[in-house]
Each structure stands twice: as C-alpha cells, then as structure tokens.
Amino acid sequence: MPYPYVLLSAAVSLDGCLDDTGPERLLLSSPADFDRVDEVRAASDAILIGAGTIRADNPRLLVNSEKRRAARVAAGRPEYPLKVAVSASGDLDPTANFWHTGGDKILCTTDRGAARASTLGITQHATVVPLGPHLNWPDLLEHLHDTRGVRRLMVEGGGTIHTQLLQQELADELHLVLAPLLVGDPKAPRLFGPGTYQTGRLRLLETRRIEDVVLTRYVPTAPGTGARVTPADRHWLALACDLAAQCPPSDTAFSVGAVVVAADGTELARGHSREGGDPVVHAEEAALAKITPSDPRLPTATIYSSLEPCAHRASRPHPCARLILTSGIRRVVTAWREPDTFVQSADGTGTLTAQGAQVLVLPQYEERAKAPNGHLVG
Numbered sequence: 602m603p604y605p606y607v608l609l610s611a612a613v614s615l616d617g618c619l620d621d622t623g624p625e626r627l628l629l630s631s632p633a634d635f636d637r638v639d640e641v642r643a644a645s646d647a648i649l650i651g652a653g654t655i656r657a658d659n660p661r662l663l664v665n666s667e668k669r670r671a672a673r674v675a676a677g678r679p680e681y682p683l684k685v686a687v688s689a690s691g692d693l694d695p696t697a698n699f700w701h702t703g704g705d706k707i708l709c710t711t712d713r714g715a716a717r718a719s720t721l722g723i724t725q726h727a728t729v730v731p732l733g734p735h736l737n738w739p740d741l742l743e744h745l746h747d748t749r750g751v752r753r754l755m756v757e758g759g760g761t762i763h764t765q766l767l768q769q770e771l772a773d774e775l776h777l778v779l780a781p782l783l784v785g786d787p788k789a790p791r792l793f794g795p796g797t798y799q800t801g802r803l804r805l806l807e808t809r810r811i812e813d814v815v816l817t818r819y820v821p822t823a824p825g826t827g828a829r830v831t832p833a834d835r836h837w838l839a840l841a842c843d844l845a846a847q848c849p850p851s852d853t854a855f856s857v858g859a860v861v862v863a864a865d866g867t868e869l870a871r872g873h874s875r876e877g878g879d880p881v882v883h884a885e886e887a888a889l890a891k892i893t894p895s896d897p898r899l900p901t902a903t904i905y906s907s908l909e910p911c912a913h914r915a916s917r918p919h920p921c922a923r924l925i926l927t928s929g930i931r932r933v934v935t936a937w938r939e940p941d942t943f944v945q946s947a948d949g950t951g952t953l954t955a956q957g958a959q960v961l962v963l964p965q966y967e968e969r970a971k972a973p974n975g976h977l978v979g
C-alpha cells in the first residue's frame with residue numbers, strides 16, 4: 602500500500618527528555634535549528650502531531666519564512682503544509698492555536714472522537730476524519746496518501762506518536778536534535794517508550810552541528826518479513842537502483858544493481874552487472890559471490906535487485922534465481938519484472954516462488970530501475 606514518506610522530527614535533552622514537566626514548553630533547539638525545522642516543514646506536504654502535544658505546547662506549526670511560503674506557492678503548492686492532528690478521544694480545545702493558524706487542518710480520530718470533536722466545535726475549524734472504532738496507522742497513512750495527496754509527511758511528536766510509528770516500522774527517516782541541557786525529572790516525557798523496535802542498528806545519514814545543538818539523521822535498516830514491506834525495504838531497493846546506474850553500459854545485457862541485507866539490517870554484500878571488468882557477471886551473482894556460503898544469516902536475509910533475477914542464462918551454468926535459492930535466501934524484493942528484450946517470457950519470479958521464496962515487486966521503483974536501460978527498452 603503506498604504511504605507518504607514519513608519523517609520523524611524531535612529534539613531531546615542530554616538525558617533523553619522531550620520536555621520538562623513545567624507549564625511552559627521547554628525550548629531545546631537553538632534559533633538556527635528552529636530555522637532548519639522551518640525549512641523541513643516547508644518541504645513537507647503535511648505536518649502531523651499528537652493531541653498530547655497540542656495540549657502541552659499549544660503549537661502553531663507554521664512555515665514562518667515568507668520566502669519559503671512564497672516558494673511553495675510559486676511551485677503550485679498550498680502556502681502552508683496541511684496540518685494533521687491525531688487523537689483517539691477527540692477531546693481537544695477548539696481555541697488552541699493549531700486550529701486558528703496556517704492553512705488546511707484535519708483531525709484524524711476514531712468514530713467516538715469524531716462525535717466528541719464535533720460537540721466541541723472542532724468541525725468549524727478543521728475537517729474531522731473518523732477512521733473507525735480504533736485508529737490504526739496504516740489506515741491513517743493511506744488516507745493521507747490517497748485522499749489528501751500527501752507524499753512527504755513530517756511528524757513533530759510527541760513521544761507517544763513517534764514511538765508507535767517507529768515500532769510499527771512506518772517511519773522512513775528520523776531527525777534527532779540533541780540539546781546541551783539536562784532535565785533530570787523522572788516524570789518528564791521521553792522520546793521513545795519501551796516496546797519492540799527493529800533489531801540491529803539504524804543507519805546514520807548525517808551529523809550536523811547547528812550552534813550548540815547537534816542534528817543527527819537516521820534511517821531504519823531492517824528488511825520486512827514475508828509480504829510486509831518496511832521503509833528499509835524501500836531504502837535498500839532504491840540503493841539497488843542506484844547501483845544499476847553504475848554499470849558499464851551494454852547493448853546485450855541489462856544494467857542491474859543488487860544488495861543482500863541480513864534480517865537485522867546489516868548489509869552483507871552488494872553488486873552490479875559487469876562489475877570488476879567481468880563482462881557477463883550479473884548483479885545478484887556479483888553480490889552473492891562476496892558472501893561465505895555458510896553465513897548463517899543467509900536464510901533470513903533479503904536480496905534486493907533492481908530487475909527480477911534471471912531464470913535462464915546462456916553465459917553461465919546457473920541463472921540468478923537458482924543462485925539465490927542455493928544461497929538459502931528466501932525473500933527477494935525487486936522493482937521491475939524482466940521484459941522480453943533478451944529472453945522470451947523470462948520468469949525468475951516463477952522459479953523462485955516454486956521453491957518457496959517470497960518475491961515482492963515494488964512498481965514505484967520501476968522507472969528508476971529502467972533508467973540506465975533506456976537504450977534497451979525505450
């Protein structure tokens with residue numbers, strides 16, 4: 602199901618608190634960092650927060666820079682991103698700043714919450730979206746994507762919301778600012794609560810000093826299991842497509858990239874077509890050749906390939922679908938089913954699934970996988 606790209610954004614104290622317990626909002630970021638946040642907001646289609654943050658901080662969630670708003674309008678976008686509030690109870694103050702500033706607002710809530718919000722008069726300021734007896738995140742994200750056209754969603758807390766999105770493996774990226782102060786109050790809200798998260802390490806994309814705070818950006822790395830697609834699956838498939846672009850061009854073979862990733866998000870190997878001067882090596886073959894066949898992580902690993910693994914091959918004794926099965930890997934994620942350009946009715950997927958492997962095709966990456974092969978497929 603297509604969801605928006607979900608970016609979690611938060612600032613924490615050195616002891617991991619999002620706020621203190623005083624009546625005023627604790628300012629953790631520096632002025633230059635607030636401006637950076639403004640820039641990230643301006644690049645988003647929607648900004649989402651939980652009801653707890655509306656109650657505690659009474660935020661406006663605006664793009665403050667006139668220049669950035671003008672750029673949005675010039676690009677044909679609304680002046681302000683859509684503001685999205687999330688509440689199960691619907692019990693929100695209708696005079697809160699959230700409802701009276703910026704552009705369009707929606708409240709995503711339960712059926713019961715919608716009735717309560719209507720009684721409170723929220724419906725005069727925002728569109729209330731009841732999502733059933735319980736609010737579930739996939740439904741909410743699907744609604745934002747399909748009905749509201751949201752492709753990039755910035756989530757600005759609080760901790761309850763961030764925790765759920767990360768635990769449910771629905772977050773594509775995390776922006777975390779570390780502020781040089783300590784809160785020390787055991788009752789102060791923390792960023793991430795206890796529960797089950799991806800195992801292994803997230804990938805660090807960037808660290809940036811901004812006055813006296815440090816911004817760190819991370820992406821989750823753990824592949825999904827079975828048919829469940831995680832943000833990390835999208836990240837790794839995008840990388841495979843980027844690797845395809847590194848292949849020496851050929852008129853007689855596709856340019857393909859492949860990455861093998863362990864269940865905990867560790868990259869085991871990557872490869873691309875015609876790598877290392879071998880004119881016939883395939884991407885999956887090149888990647889698998891770099892892994893010890895007895896590596897115990899292979900049976901639970903995922904292989905990402907920009908093009909469906911081949912089922913027939915003249916240049917080598919075994920096609921890539923067979924090499925994958927022999928390696929023990931049973932989960933394959935690809936962007937593009939093999940066209941008839943070189944082999945009629947190639948069906949690597951059929952070979953793989955017949956032996957119990959799961960093959961997932963993410964068509965949103967097909968154009969990217971085709972890009973270095975334009976001269977072959979038009």
Ligand SMILES: NC(=O)c1ccc[n+]([C@@H]2O[C@H](COP(=O)([O-])OP(=O)(O)OC[C@H]3O[C@@H](n4cnc5c(N)ncnc54)[C@H](OP(=O)(O)O)[C@@H]3O)[C@@H](O)[C@H]2O)c1
Nearest residue numbers: 611612620651652653654688689690736758759760761762
């Ligand atoms: N430092 C930062 O970057 C930062 C950013 C944002 C917030 N904060 C701080 O974080 C604190 C607030 O965090 P919080 O964890 O208490 O609140 P929160 O995450 O903002 O909101 C929690 C509320 O959202 C609703 N909600 C959450 N999950 C839901 C679900 N699955 N279905 C339906 N509704 C759901 C519920 O609303 P109802 O109760 O209405 O049902 C819940 O009480 C404040 O102290 C704020 O200052 C800090």
